[in-house]
Amino acid sequence: MADIYLFDVDGTLTPAKSKINPFFQQTFLSWMQDKEVYIVSGGSFTRLLDQLGIEIMNHTSGVFACMANTFYQKRDQINPICANEWNLIYENKFVPPKNLTRSLRSYVSKSDYHTKTGNHYENRTGMINFSIVGRNATAAQREQYAVYDSEKKERERIAGKLKEKYSDLDFVIGGAVSMDIFYKGNDKSQVVKRYFNEALKNNRLHFVGDRIAKNGNDYALAKVLRRRKNGFAYEVETWEDTAALLKTPPFA
Incomplete structure (x- = not known):
């Protein structure tokens, strides 16, 4: 074997x-x-x-x-x-449900985290990658958000709320600062x-x-x-x- x-x-x-x-x-x-x-x-x-x-x-x-x-x-x-x-x-292929990107933008604007660098969601084949701090963040800014998220569990909280709204999708924690969004399965x-x-x-x-x-x-x-x-x-x-x-x- x-x-x-x-x-x-x-x-x-x-x-x-x-x-x-x-x-x-x-x-x-x-x-x-x-x-x-x-x-x-x-x-x-x-x-x-x-x-x-x-x-x-x-x-x-x-x-x-x-x-x-x-x-x-x-x-x-x-x-x-x-x-x-x-x-x-x-x-x-991934075709985002209606209003998904609007929901993501809303969570960025409502987040209490102090640093938001832009480029908060990226369309990839079969999925979207979403980040409150943004993909333009430096390594130091990413580390700072990771510490914040470990205390506040922001990504986990947002993922839970999005799952309730979009039942066909999965929202899972990926990497140090982002979450991955895709159709279930x-x-x-x-x-x-x-x-x-x-x-x-x-x-x-x-x-x-x-x-x-x-x-x-x-x-x-x-x-x-x-x-x-x-x-x-x-x-x-x-x-x-x-x-x-x-x-x-x-x-x-």
């Missing part, structure tokens, strides 16, 4: 919305060499490419981006060094039914993420895997935790 490894990115392989640590980049690349590895992230494919670098991306067996609403594989699955072109295997767990269902019968599937707790954007996939005999999920808080995890079974 073989092992297949799935990794989230923000808070798992990299600091949130930042590039991978250069030392860990080489460590992870070396670890990947003889393994079947997939990326499962809320970020877009182009952002993941910027965060992880072309070498890591080329050594994956596939990349599930935008909460697994898009799936990419290399055209050349045999030789990573030649794998600079990618095929889009599938994508889900179009979360990271869809990788199992769309791609790994047969593989789980004869392989062990290991998923590493930082938002495995309920209401996190890794929760759905972790929940589905833990219900399967050969599925496993591991929660980390930082890329340093992941680096340590790679030194232990079944990763080492």
Whole structure:
């Protein structure tokens, strides 16, 4: 029985919305060499490419981006060094319900948080990413909001209210400052039914993420895997935790 490894990115392989640590980049690349590895992230494919670098991306067996609403594989699955072109295997479309963006703007204007940098929601394939502090925030501003949110639970409160208003959608906490919005079922767990269902019968599937707790954007996939005999999920808080995890079974 073989092992297949799935990794989230923000808070798992990299600091949130930042590039991978250069030392860990080489460590992870070396670890990947003889393994079947997939990326499962809320970020877009182009952002993941910027965060992880072309070498890591080329050594994956596939990349599930935008909460697994898009799936990419290399055209050349045999030789990573030649794998600079990618095929889009599938994508889900997202048509926002009427008044959703108006609701999001309203929560931004009503928030008591003192810093709002603009660019508060981003349309991605199959989803929307929403942030009170805004995507233009600096790393320091993001850290400040993360501290505020950990105390006030603002994202959790907003997500709860939006779920009541838009029953067809899911609103889950993603990264350090944002939430991901998508149609129910179009979360990271869809990788199992769309791609790994047969593989789980004869392989062990290991998923590493930082938002495995309920209401996190890794929760759905972790929940589905833990219900399967050969599925496993591991929660980390930082890329340093992941680096340590790679030194232990079944990763080492």
